Amino acid sequence: MPATSVAEHRAQACAKLIRQVHAITAHEGINPSTLHAIKLKLAALAKRAELFPGADFAAPVAQGRNHPLLVEDNDGLGLYLTINLPGKEAAPHDHGIWCVNAGISGSERHVFYRRTDDAGTPGRATVVRLGEVIVAPGTGMAMADHDIHSTEVIGTEPAIGLALYGYALVRFPSVAWYHPELGSTRATASRRLAALA
Numbered sequence: 001m002p003a004t005s006v007a008e009h010r011a012q013a014c015a016k017l018i019r020q021v022h023a024i025t026a027h028e029g030i031n032p033s034t035l036h037a038i039k040l041k042l043a044a045l046a047k048r049a050e051l052f053p054g055a056d057f058a059a060p061v062a063q064g065r066n067h068p069l070l071v072e073d074n075d076g077l078g079l080y081l082t083i084n085l086p087g088k089e090a091a092p093h094d095h096g097i098w099c100v101n102a103g104i105s106g107s108e109r110h111v112f113y114r115r116t117d118d119a120g121t122p123g124r125a126t127v128v129r130l131g132e133v134i135v136a137p138g139t140g141m142a143m144a145d146h147d148i149h150s151t152e153v154i155g156t157e158p159a160i161g162l163a164l165y166g167y168a169l170v171r172f173p174s175v176a177w178y179h180p181e182l183g184s185t186r187a188t189a190s191r192r193l194a195a196l197a
């Protein structure tokens with residue numbers, strides 16, 4: 001009988017994680033406590049670096065790249081392996097959907113912000129910096145639907161990690177971007193209507 005391949009072990013481990021996530025959210029849904037529990041599960045999976053060998057995941061040509069690991073049908077969850085190259089950064093934004101990250105190798109700084117205006121003026125928004133979390137092997141971060149973060153790869157190694165989103169990336173809602181110094185905001189188009197059509 002052929003030995004089970006790394007890809008098969010990985011697929012089994014990812015399927016197990018998704019089952020665990022559904023078990024966690026089945027009764028309570030998504031809240032700070034369940035997001036924390038999901039983060040711990042994702043960090044435990046990310047620590048099994050032998051399941052995610054570099055040879056199985058092509059590096060991005062520039063900036064970053066997402067490799068789908070397990071994307072559920074319909075409006076289900078999306079689990080990805082993300083590779084972000086040194087120097088990649090993203091301005092403050094919210095995804096409109098919850099997200100949990102965990103590090104496999106390298107490190108990425110996530111700075112969190114809170115919106116402080118009443119959203120009464122189109123294109124305007126004020127945000128204040130709350131603090132930061134470094135996502136590296138053994139650690140992770142969790143965001144609720146409208147939490148705001150910025151990201152920056154630290155050091156000279158790519159930041160490789162796992163990312164779990166409440167929706168698959170192809171079904172993402174509008175992402176809102178914020179400019180703290182200018183007090184402005186802009187939104188990208190939602191992919192949800194096209195994906196659900």
Ligand SMILES: [Fe+2]
Binds near residue numbers: 093095149
């Ligand atoms: Fe993000």
